[in-house]
Amino acid sequence: MNFGLYESSCALDVKKLFTDVFTNSEGEEEGNLIGNLAFELQETTDPRDIFGFLAKDGEIIAGCIFFTRMTFEISISAFILSPVAISTQYQNQGLGQKLIKFGINQMKNNDVDLIFTYGDPHYYSKVGFIHITEEIAKAPLKMTFPEGWLAQSLTSDKIEPIKGNSTCVKALMKQKYW
């Protein structure tokens, strides 16, 4: 398995990966929603505000992950991990954790201070995330599942509270994802 930077020539393959994986795990509606999100993130985000990474088995895309910039009222380098998908036939073999750890390391190398995600606390605790409240950092939009608001600092042992509101990139700034 090879881990590397996302290539824009893969945009449609990546959309299909997210659509298929989420259709298999959560149904067609969710599959289309997340497939479109992955495509829109690639198409509409300033290249300085997005990092994508692929896990490839030869020419087969086995997994993909995106990180996009979050901004706060104070100056801090923060990104949100969303979405991530491992192709159905490659799931539950440790690949998701390897790809997430690879991505996080790349973010560290790019001087990112803080990473957020919004998902299953049990799964993401395996790769260093902890649950945070909005007293620590506000989410960009109202969350329907506040237990899933997670973060990890790449520069210190503790996550210091960040004052003020946050925003994320345009493609993610939609209530249906929160």
Ligand SMILES: CC(C)(COP(=O)(O)OP(=O)(O)OC[C@H]1O[C@@H](n2cnc3c(N)ncnc32)[C@H](O)[C@@H]1OP(=O)(O)O)[C@@H](O)C(=O)NCCC(=O)NCCS
């Ligand atoms: C979630 C996902 C990225 C995990 O990657 P993976 O390579 O399958 O998982 P790993 O082998 O790294 O880790 C296995 C662990 O993850 C758990 N896991 C697998 N899929 C999961 C899911 N959708 N939600 C929560 N936990 C999940 C397994 O139960 C296992 O837990 P255990 O070690 O406590 O038994 C991948 O299964 C996937 O793409 N699933 C469908 C889409 C999805 O749900 N994406 C994440 C949205 S938050």
